[in-house]
Amino acid sequence: MxxxxxxxxxxxxxxxxxxxxxxxxxxxxxxxxxxxxxxxxxxxxxxxxxxxxxxxxxxxxxAPATSGLVMVFEVEDFAGAEERIAGAGGQVLGIRDMGAHGAVMSLRDPEGNVVQLFKRAAAPAQ
Known part of the structure; x- marks a missing residue:
């Protein structure tokens, strides 16, 4: 890493x-x-x-075309994630913006299991 x-x-x-x-x-x-x-x-x-x-x-x-269980890991950001995932044999399926809830990047690991990375939305400026 x-x-x-x-x-x-x-x-x-x-x-x-x-x-x-x-x-x-x-x-x-x-x-x-x-x-x-x-x-x-x-x-x-x-x-x-x-x-x-x-x-x-x-x-x-x-996540797209999913059945069964999905693990969702919280991350600070998605910077460089697509390249790391592809480089390790995975596949990024897409990113879903959920507004005030944050965003989720869906991916498949090398064996086809769906995993998601969750990024919280930025706190509103005060």
Missing amino acids: SATHSAPQRLQNVYVVAQRPAEMHSFYESALGLKLKFQDRDRWFQYGVGNTSVAVACQDEA
């Missing part, structure tokens, strides 16, 4: 891509006792678990 970029700061969240997110929410809430932290209609259900989050996402909220 080069000194010119920082490693992920933390595991920001892990989410499961669901065909029926509302039903999955009922399962995770009742079967595992997860406490709802945030909800975006029937599209995204997020739970606090320790120092990270676990979520259930509809297909539209997930």
Whole structure:
């Protein structure tokens, strides 16, 4: 790892891509006792678990062409990430700007697993 970029700061969240997110929410809430932290209609259900989050996402909220679990690592910025990912045998799928929430870079590792890098939005100027 080069000194010119920082490693992920933390595991920001892990989410499961669901065909029926509302039903999955009922399962995770009742079967595992997860406490709802945030909800975006029937599209995204997020739970606090320790120092990270676990979520259930509809297909539209997930990284492109994703199924199963996705790890999301928080980073300070995306500077040089595309080149490092390609150089290590991965593939950048795209960047999604989520406005005040921040931005997410979706990528595939060399075995095709989807991983995301999350960058928080800059704090508003005061």
